[in-house]
Amino acid sequence: MKKFLLIALFIVIMIVIILQFFKPDIQNPSEDSKKFITSHLQMPNDVLNQLEKSCFDCHSFRTKWPWYSKISPVVYLINSDVQEGREHLNFSEWGDYSKSDMMEMLEDIEKEVMDGEMPLGIYLPLHPEAKLSDESKKMFVEWAKKSGEQILNK
8 A cells, every 4th residue: 555655646746747847828918008997997096006916916917927826736727717817807908898898897896896706715825915805895896886887978
């Protein structure tokens, strides 16, 4: 049994070493500033600052890739989360969304922030600055509501 465990451990270590040579591309795509959300919606600095801390890593092309995001197999997990986040909402491509999509995304921001679904719990231990206080949650909800009105009035 001990020999089997040693062989299994050796195989796992070899797989991890081999994975270091085959990683997904984690370069951020270039960003068109005309499409970025701040080119389309008014955003107070406190909202923008909190978005940078809590949302941009997964929901924009401004992802900050920490050192551990370059190590396999962690790189696969983080890259998957970032890709999925960008598919659901991408502040860097806000200008490509229709008005109805923008309204829906603002409503989703309100709901998910108030329900504590965002930022993801798995993200917070290594990014404690991303945790939203009750005050930050209210700030996001107020901004999202005002932004929705702004979109409707265009």
